Amino acid sequence: MLNKKVNYQGKESTWGYFIFLKVIKLAHYLTSKKEKLDFIKPEYEIERIDPYDIRQKILNISYVDWKQLGFSKGTLHYMKQNAKSDKPFSLNAHVLERVSKWESLVSGQK
Template sequence: MEIRKLILDISYVEWKNLGFSKGTLHYMKQNAKADKPFKLNAHVRERLEQWEKLVANA
């Protein structure tokens, strides 16, 4: 549940600043809204963890 909430809270501008396209975030948000389990690629998960650390430090 924590990862789902984190994904839903990310803005497209912040995600773009990490170097990803808004399409990637769009599909992640769709998967996060669904109640089904989903997977993240390793490089996407790493960026998500980076974003989480940036938000925690701000």
């Protein structure tokens, strides 16, 4: 997360660097080197990968199949909770890869 890009004061930076700058500004404010402290929020975007078909795949995966792909029951439980909700969610690339791998395993068994 700290390496994700964010726009701040017209420049693209990482969250880590943005937080570093804010800490320095806070330290200067607390030590009376600066009289003002800005509370400008950076602009950021989150890419979401949660189309309907991905949600359905997640809901259809059994815990046994998921374990055979090398994931824990807890990971699938968490993903199923997200898939059931109406809120958007994102998947890590390796998780999305395994969901696709599961789909090919299932279609190969038919």
